[in-house]
Amino acid sequence: MRRAIAIGALSVFGCAAAFAQAAPRPAFEVASVKRNSTDGDTEPKGDSNNGRLSLRNMPMFVLIARAYGVNFDQVAGPEWIRTERYDIDARFPPEAKSDTLWPMLQDLLAERFKLAVHRDRTPAPVYALVVAKGGPKLQAASTDSKTRDKCSGKDSQLTCVSRRSTMATLVRNLPRWMSRDWFDLPIVDQTGLEGTYDFTLTWTPTRRADDTTGASDPGFVSLFDAVQDQLGLKLERRKAPMERIVIDHIERIPTGN
DSSP, rough: OOOOOOOOOOOOOOEEESSSOOOOOOSSSSSEEEEOOHHHTTTOEEEETTTTEEEEEEEEOOOOOOOOTTOGEEEEEEEGGGTOOOEEEEEETTOOGGGGHHHOOOOHHHHHHOOOEEEEEEEEEEEEEETTTTOOOOOOOTTTTTEEEEEETTTTTTEEEEEEEEEHHHHHHHHHHHHHHOOOEEEOOOOOSSSEEEEEEOOOOOOSSTTTTTSSSSSOOHHHHOOOOHSSEEEEEEEEEEEEEEEEEEESSSSOO
């Protein structure tokens, strides 16, 4: 799946002297929304700075996932949302904060694509991160440790060092540390572990989760084995309730700019 910039969502509320009343949500001052006409193999790109949000070659499911703050595989809708790509250029007011941009995108998608959605939770196949037999092999983060994640490669192996990492951070990082679409299922934290930890994880990257090329090499370490042997955790296929954004209605062609 393609990567997109991530900006959090924030609801803004205000009140009048006599009534508690929702303040108007910030909106883009002007926005251009067009279908992308370039080669579909071109990488999606996005950034926001100097009062401008620029998104290029973005699949619709990525736009919806980021607008509503869910993972890409938590968007349910017609097949074309994974193939049709769009370009968005939008200016936002100077007073708008960066963490309001995705709620503003929700409104833009509703306006230009007539997007209507609802949320539900349904059991779905996942990789559950659980504590392995023998217990976790994690070191509690020191009080002076700073939060950071850094990966480096040497020979055929990749080593990622995490400082002050929670289990929620780890399940977000694992797909980021692998090649695109390496994990065929979402990852959820079912360890029950709280707090922050320092750890180092070293393994042999492969093209797919089931790729055993090079397994005969004494230095070969699969990610699944590394998580279990080095962290005392385990990735298991299970079913778990997953929140989804379900599309009730969406138009394929955006309305005029």
